[in-house]
Amino acid sequence: MIIEDISKKYIIEITSRLTIDTIGRQLVLKTLLGSTELNNTAPEFVIASKLIPSEIERIAKSCDIRIITVPYRSKITSKSVPSDVRRIEKISSPKAWRIVMILLIGNATSVRQISLKADVSYGWAHATVKSLIAKGIVAENKYFQLHDIPKLLNGIAWERPFEKLFYDERVLPESDAISAARMITRMCDSQDIECGFTSFTAGGIYTQYGFRHDSVYVYITEKHLDQFLDSFEATEKQGITVRVYKPDRDVFSDTRMIEDIRLVSPAQTLLDLAGMGYSGRDLTVQLVEKYARL
Known part of the structure; x- marks a missing residue:
């Protein structure tokens, strides 16, 4: 708390128990503010506390910190x-x-x-x-x-941008994104590679809204990322783009099989779509509305 009038400024810390740490914080503030105060009036540093050990009170006074005893029944928020x-x-x-x-x-x-x-x-x-x-x-x-769901979604887009998890991409010579996702699911299952489709792919299937037909988005377990990418022809240019992401948490233990495609959970899909910001906002809002029924 800071109390200031025309002639004086008081910098006050309110605590249940006076400790050496409390004194240390005040001394650090005192040093910092001493080098930045523009006027000649130095602030007075005060600690208001319910429990005041006598030895620590003597240390505080030797450091020119004023101690005020707060009534014991006062409600002070616990640290x-x-x-x-x-x-x-x-x-x-x-x-x-x-x-x-x-x-x-x-x-x-x-x-x-x-x-x-x-x-x-x-x-x-x-x-x-x-x-x-x-x-x-x-x-x-x-x-x-x-x-405030918009504030929640904006916070996720800022905290965890989905594209920061992007690892690499390949092109699968298919003309249909659903067929490409099914093929990748079968391939991963046969080779014991953990996978889970997310983002626009999973969101489109869960909501039946806004499906991307030119790309699929898939998590591959970190230890199999390069093995998975080596399954594709690096020179292939025509077909469905397979965007591969490296997970930052367990996304595989609660996957779901829908239309023979392995999808990450609706909760993970929502997190990833929110992390795409405005580019995925319409689909994200659709998933929010339908989430409780999934």
Whole structure:
């Protein structure tokens, strides 16, 4: 907290217990601000705390830091809560995304239910939901619900651009993208290569909307990427473009076979489509609308 009037500025940290770390932070601020303050009035550094060990109080005073005792019954937010929120760095992380998908379905009324349905700890679910509320993505009324889906999609496009996972591409001499995807699925299954079609390919099949007929998009497990690409003629120019991606998480354990094509899960497909930004926005919105029924 900073309190400032015409003649004085107070820089205050409020904490449940006075510690050496608290004093250290104030000293760092004091050093930094001492070199940047333009006026001649140095700010006064204050720590307001409920629990004040006498030895640490003496250290604070020797560092010219003022100590104020806060009434013991005062409600001071625990350090663990904001630190939990801070550690939810990305909405697109695997555990956070599972929670987002539970909220998208809209059948969870409490953090405990979200925790159980997403198979994450209560603490992680609580921190993730609080982080999403702080970002304006989730609203809390009688239950938690996604409040701003466009903001969610924009956040994913910024956090996890799908094309950063692009590895290489080849051309398959086929005239039909569905046939090409079926052929690749059969080839991978016969050679024990894990694969999963995603992005426009999976999104088009799941939604029956906006299918790409000139390209297919497929994850191949990292250890088989080069083996898979070597199956194609590098000089082939006419046909269906096979865009190959290297997964950044487990995308294969919950694949689905639809129309003899192995697709990544609807949740993974939605994450990847959102990561394409505006180029995939129409299909992404269609998948959001149909997700609960898939």
